[in-house]
Amino acid sequence: MKYLLLLAIIVFVVWGLRKVRLRGRAMHPAPRPPERMVRCEVCGVNVPVSESLLVNGRRYCSAAHRDQAARSTRD
Secondary structure: OHHHHHHHHHHHHHHHHHHHHHHHHHHOOOOOOOOOEEEOOOOOOEEEOOOOEEEOOEEEOOHHHHHHHHHHHHO
16 A cells, blocks of 8 residues: 555656646747848838838838828829
């Protein structure tokens, strides 16, 4: 009976340690790699290329600046 109790304690400790290790990995996700930055044609703010809007070879930080540039070229 004492061997069965000892085995149960060992299994419980191993299970708990494994759970703590897995939780630690989930709390610290892998960092994202650096991304190239581009300059907005209207305001000059640098934004990541994935967040910028590309229109006719020009990059903008937002739809408002894209529209502002389109209006200024029409005038």
